[in-house]
Amino acid sequence: MLYKSLFWKDRDSFAASFSFSGAKEIPKCYNMDSEKNKEKRGQVMKYAERIEKRQSIREYRKKDITPAQMDEIRDFFENKAKRLIPEIATELQIFTGDAGVRLEGVAGYGGKAFGAPAYLVLLTEKTDYAIENAGFIVEDLVLQLEEMGLNHCWLSVNDDAFVKKVLNISSEKEVAAIVAFGYGKQERTLKRLDIINPSNVTMNERKGHVAPKIAQEDIAYYGVWGNPVDWDPRRIAPQVDKAIYAASLAPSFLNRQPYRFMFSSKILLLLAKKEEMITENDTRLDLGATMLNFYAVMDELNGTGGPWKMGIPEQIGDTKKPDEYEIVAYYNLEN
Numbered sequence: 001m002l003y004k005s006l007f008w009k010d011r012d013s014f015a016a017s018f019s020f021s022g023a024k025e026i027p028k029c030y031n032m033d034s035e036k037n038k039e040k041r042g043q044v045m046k047y048a049e050r051i052e053k054r055q056s057i058r059e060y061r062k063k064d065i066t067p068a069q070m071d072e073i074r075d076f077f078e079n080k081a082k083r084l085i086p087e088i089a090t091e092l093q094i095f096t097g098d099a100g101v102r103l104e105g106v107a108g109y110g111g112k113a114f115g116a117p118a119y120l121v122l123l124t125e126k127t128d129y130a131i132e133n134a135g136f137i138v139e140d141l142v143l144q145l146e147e148m149g150l151n152h153c154w155l156s157v158n159d160d161a162f163v164k165k166v167l168n169i170s171s172e173k174e175v176a177a178i179v180a181f182g183y184g185k186q187e188r189t190l191k192r193l194d195i196i197n198p199s200n201v202t203m204n205e206r207k208g209h210v211a212p213k214i215a216q217e218d219i220a221y222y223g224v225w226g227n228p229v230d231w232d233p234r235r236i237a238p239q240v241d242k243a244i245y246a247a248s249l250a251p252s253f254l255n256r257q258p259y260r261f262m263f264s265s266k267i268l269l270l271l272a273k274k275e276e277m278i279t280e281n282d283t284r285l286d287l288g289a290t291m292l293n294f295y296a297v298m299d300e301l302n303g304t305g306g307p308w309k310m311g312i313p314e315q316i317g318d319t320k321k322p323d324e325y326e327i328v329a330y331y332n333l334e335n
Contacts, residue, residue: 057184116180123173134176135288151184
């Protein structure tokens with residue numbers, strides 16, 4: 001059956017482990033008992049755990065980020081962070097001090113910069129899929145912040161030139177993404193907006209900064225639009241199930257999650273629609289983040305990890321998708 005063959009020689013041992021690792025050069029069907037993979041299993045849950053526990057924090061303690069922490073972030077960006085399209089030139093800058101004051105009214109939804117002690121600013125060359133690539137990279141950086149015990153929140157960027165002006169950035173690259181980060185306040189109940197659709201906006205008090213998310217069952221389809229996926233492991237390999245779950249937890253501006261997945265033959269399609277409440281760039285950042293989550297989990301599960309390809313595959317049947325959705329990327333499940 002469809003996808004049953006994916007890495008199925010180790011089905012039983014895999015089902016008992018559900019582990020993730022960052023290694024890239026291993027066979028599709030590897031011996032789960034090898035010494036290398038015992039070490040691999042020790043790292044396996046890192047991405048899955050970080051993806052599942054990550055939260056967007058909007059209030060921060062007045063505790064500085066140390067130079068050593070900033071060096072660790074820069075080193076991760078330069079040497080370890082995953083890229084959707086490695087050929088696209090990017091640059092990372094970190095701002096502290098009064099950066100939050102300077103960004104207030106300039107970046108973030110409603111101009112809220114949240115007064116964090118530090119900000120990541122990712123710049124990119126202007127080219128096709130540069131913003132999706134930026135979202136992919138920044139999501140990996142955010143998950144690294146999670147690993148370092150630092151809280152974070154993405155900020156929307158509506159005016160690249162204004163951001164560069166207030167932060168004194170001289171680079172010719174454009175500002176693609178900003179992330180506030182530091183040590184968040186989590187001890188008390190904080191108010192936050194739950195925006196389900198343009199006519200359904202409520203202010204709730206909730207603990208733990210839980211945000212509404214679309215269930216995995218409602219974010220993926222099988223064959224044609226609206227047809228539910230049978231997640232039986234005899235039909236969908238468990239690692240694909242886990243990767244889509246991770247992708248469904250990716251951050252999205254205003255929690256709109258403007259994307260869906262569709263299984264089409266041996267290809268996984270990523271579809272997106274334009275949202276009236278968020279900008280095109282924010283949507284493209286969302287897509288990059290969800291592709292990173294899927295890629296990272298698949299990479300750790302079987303050491304292949306993609307790559308995602310942008311655009312529409314050459315041979316595809318009638319998906320019966322709504323007109324407002326377009327296919328933006330696809331992933332070969334037989335990698």
